[in-house]
Amino acid sequence: MRLVRVLSVASELYPLIKTGGLADVAGALPAALAAKDVAVRTLLPGFPAVLGALPAASLLHRFSDLFGGPARLLGAEVGGLDLLLIDAPHLYARPGGPYAGPDGIDWPDNARRFAALGRVAAAIGRGLLPGTEPDIVHAHDWQAGLAPAYLHYAPGRRPGTVMTVHNLAFQGQFPPDLLGELGLPPGAYAVDGVEYYGSIGYLKAGLQLADRITTVSPTYAAEIRTPEGGMGLDGLLRARAASLSGILNGIDTTVWDPATDRRLEATYAASDPAPRAANKAALQRRLGLAADPHALLFGVISRLSWQKGLDLLLDAVPALLAAGAQLALLGAGEARLEAGFTAAAGAHPGRIGVQLGYDESLAHLIQGGADALLVPSRFEPCGLTQLCALRYGAVPVVARVGGLADTVIDANEMALAAGAGTGVQFAPVTRDALEAAIGRTASLWAEPATWRSVQRNGMATDVSWARPAARYAALYRGLLSESASSSASAPAARSSVINGASSTA
């Protein structure tokens, strides 16, 4: 099989920099694709956390001016990942996260910071690094959304382009008067270009101009074509439905492996999850919960936001307590939710344990020790925590939306009869339905043999990247064979000119 070279363009990558699932995907997919004869290089902004983690980097190119200052393109290998980093101190050398300062407020020049990402990606796509030209430029989320646009508006041959949406809620909209500075031609500011409700839309640009669009589950791919789920982009996505597909995420089964996980009190195999009891006890101790092996222990690992539906869980606390259950919650986010769960923990000591903040190690202990994992999201493009939960034997209890609908098999009577259920789903996403799901979960818990079979089914589910990687590889190859057969027209024949990032070799 011919090797396909892909330039993956992302603003996060586990383990170097992460705010959410995008980082997990960008970090884990390359290794899985290598097994399918797809070689992935990943282009990342040179945030301090990224550059600081590099053992050694080689200088590949210098830009004399990349949106207001000089920049360097560096190459490095970290943990088997082939990385390209944009070292542009005027854009990235700042404290805080990738998008906002320590005060949580977005940087005012994010338009430039992420236009730089798209522009360098496009330059690489058009041969900046001879001998390693990518066949495909694969842009992730709005931060990389201008890459397909720069490639579209540049003259000459270009690689195939793929735009993946990890969350349609984040769209990257900026004032229209930036167009010239971005180096896009005036004609790009149009409905079939980068214009989006009177702004420049980075995600919109990528969705409009990439050859293929993917999102991270088949159900989310359908939801975002509806007015309810489309967040303003459903019309475009309906128009491009033939180029849109949903490919589920996997998880890194070396990072998430209960048989070897050193963050657990006790490791265990799918064939014998009994040692989970020691993790449950450790989790109860850690969060101040009563040391009760018989209480049904629900876990939550989540950003605390409206999307994740945790306000509904707060409302459902009395029902959860009435079912005799405990709750172990790890999360960070909206102040009212942080305050709400802290207050609930204070009001119900021994029954509700809360840790605010981001804590990888506690996340692993919750997966390895909780009996069930709650994910009551209002919308969920794919969701990763329920995949980890399946592998770790924490029975997922999820809203029937997006990727949650696609990854958990509801343990209804017929699924149980078929030996197929892996969790509990509920719909609609309301307090009542969530309470009913908690009640159903408690009924399953009360039947240990049934519980064990649901848990076993989940643990036997392949949640690795193997199947998703095969689908991405097929998508890339399909796109390449299509552009080869129409090579006289498509990618090559672009007429408008953009100002390339000025560079010196």
Ligand code: ADP
């Ligand atoms: P999203 O990307 O919308 O936040 P996902 O379920 O796709 O949700 O991915 C979330 C990832 O972040 C998972 O790997 C999860 O374990 C992790 N995570 C979320 N919140 C925390 C937290 N407070 N501490 C540690 N890990 C967290």
